[in-house]
Amino acid sequence: MAMFSQPGAYDRAITIFSPDGRLFQVEYALETVKRGSTVLGIACPGGVVLAAEERPTSKLQDPSFMWKIFQIDDHIGAAISGLSSDARILVDHARIHAQSNKLTYDEPIDVEVLSKRVGDTEQLYTQHGGVRPFGVSIIFGGVDKSGGKVLQTDPSGACWGYKAVAIGAGSDTVKEVLEAKYKDEMGLDEAVVLAVECFAKIIEGKLEPQKMKIVTIPSDTKKFTRLSNEDLAGYIAKAGIA
Amino acid sequence: MGEMYLPGATTIGVACKNAVILASEKRVSYGYMIMSKTGKKVFRVTDQIGAACAGIMADMQILIRQMEAYSKLYELDHSRRISVRAAAKFISNILFQRRYFPYITQTIVGGVDDEGSTIYILDPLGSVIPDKFAAVGSGAEIAIGVLEAAYKDDCDLEEGKVLVIRAMKSALARDSASGNGVDLLLITPDGIKEESLAF
Numbered sequence: 001m002a003m004f005s006q007p008g009a010y011d012r013a014i015t016i017f018s019p020d021g022r023l024f025q026v027e028y029a030l031e032t033v034k035r036g037s038t039v040l041g042i043a044c045p046g047g048v049v050l051a052a053e054e055r056p057t058s059k060l061q062d063p064s065f066m067w068k069i070f071q072i073d074d075h076i077g078a079a080i081s082g083l084s085s086d087a088r089i090l091v092d093h094a095r096i097h098a099q100s101n102k103l104t105y106d107e108p109i110d111v112e113v114l115s116k117r118v119g120d121t122e123q124l125y126t127q128h129g130g131v132r133p134f135g136v137s138i139i140f141g142g143v144d145k146s147g148g149k150v151l152q153t154d155p156s157g158a159c160w161g162y163k164a165v166a167i168g169a170g171s172d173t174v175k176e177v178l179e180a181k182y183k184d185e186m187g188l189d190e191a192v193v194l195a196v197e198c199f200a201k202i203i204e205g206k207l208e209p210q211k212m213k214i215v216t217i218p219s220d221t222k223k224f225t226r227l228s229n230e231d232l233a234g235y236i237a238k239a240g241i242a
Numbered sequence: 243m244g245e246m247y248l249p250g251a252t253t254i255g256v257a258c259k260n261a262v263i264l265a266s267e268k269r270v271s272y273g274y275m276i277m278s279k280t281g282k283k284v285f286r287v288t289d290q291i292g293a294a295c296a297g298i299m300a301d302m303q304i305l306i307r308q309m310e311a312y313s314k315l316y317e318l319d320h321s322r323r324i325s326v327r328a329a330a331k332f333i334s335n336i337l338f339q340r341r342y343f344p345y346i347t348q349t350i351v352g353g354v355d356d357e358g359s360t361i362y363i364l365d366p367l368g369s370v371i372p373d374k375f376a377a378v379g380s381g382a383e384i385a386i387g388v389l390e391a392a393y394k395d396d397c398d399l400e401e402g403k404v405l406v407i408r409a410m411k412s413a414l415a416r417d418s419a420s421g422n423g424v425d426l427l428l429i430t431p432d433g434i435k436e437e438s439l440a441f
């Protein structure tokens with residue numbers, strides 16, 4: 001806790017600013033995200049890639065159960081890091097916003113609009129009394145009228161747009177790889193290979209398909225598509241890691 | 243749709259190549275009394291979308307004012323222009339909410355967006371019907387006959403304007419609830435031009 005100046009009275013209620021203008025509960029929530037598992041999002045002309053590292057806690061766990069990447073609408077997915085129970089609440093909100101946009105305007109919601117709506121909900125939980133912030137960051141990725149988009153929200157409700165981004169425990173390492181290897185004119189296949197290369201740096205032991213989950217949203221179909229383990233094995237081979 | 247909903251007016255919308263023309267005559271009648279000879283029933287909504295109505299003046303003004311406000315909010319929120327379809331759908335939601343105590347309006351929403359030039363016809367209960375040309379109001383039967391016979395796909399703005407004026411002239415000559423000139427809204431990707439004709 002040495003990094004925070006004088007915690008104490010100002011880290012109890014989130015609606016109270018510390019004398020140097022900080023909200024400690026929000027910063028603690030960000031710590032939760034920093035300890036979460038690593039997920040990433042990449043936007044390119046070919047579409048969007050969302051990827052999550054998987055660490056099975058038991059041999060009997062159902063490997064098909066997805067709890068880090070969620071489908072929000074046909075054309076949008078969300079990758080989460082932090083408390084997955086908190087994330088599910090925000091994912092439910094996001095799904096409702098997506099459908100309500102369709103009912104109101106007869107068109108699929110923009111990724112940016114959706115991320116801002118979820119950010120609005122997160123912000124409420126940094127200002128109201130008797131609640132705590134969401135201990136989760138979310139990467140929203142999807143293809144809308146303006147092409148492939150990746151945005152990230154955090155517990156403060158802030159919202160940023162990225163070409164490629166990562167959150168969670170291994171995010172610093174992954175961001176270094178992304179910054180070094182991201183190219184503006186990448187195809188979707190190249191972007192998936194890049195995601196695999198990122199995980200190669202953070203996953204312990206041999207890189208295997210069951211240690212990650214990847215979803216793509218291609219620009220042409222605009223459909224959320226899960227990659228199978230066979231697909232992933234192919235991409236691992238393409239990345240030249242085995 | 244029974245006679246009680248048929249509002250006294252002639253309002254026309256025509257989709258041309260890269261342009262939309264909306265037109266309405268200027269007469270406002272309360273039964274046999276001509277209340278106004280300068281009523282305006284065509285409205286700008288955004289820089290690329292307009293609406294033209296037939297029906298009760300108060301209802302159309304309130305409806306279009308809401309459409310304008312929400313289109314502006316949409317553009318601020320989404321950082322892009324609202325599509326003609328989205329704007330029409332939005333009005334349709336307002337109309338459908340008032341299903342049991344409806345706004346007495348028939349509306350033609352038209353404009354130019356990524357999809358090209360489109361018009362949508364909305365009845366008082368909120369149906370949204372896309373079309374290439376349309377006429378609503380008490381003069382619609384007369385005007386639509388002229389449009390039906392002479393409308394050509396991909397006509398340019400000038401050809402469309404000639405067609406709209408011809409249809410208007412026919413309707414105004416034979417429909418007693420319509421008259422006193424025509425207001426035109428010429429919508430192109432460069433913006434909206436308004437014209438008024440006296441005949």
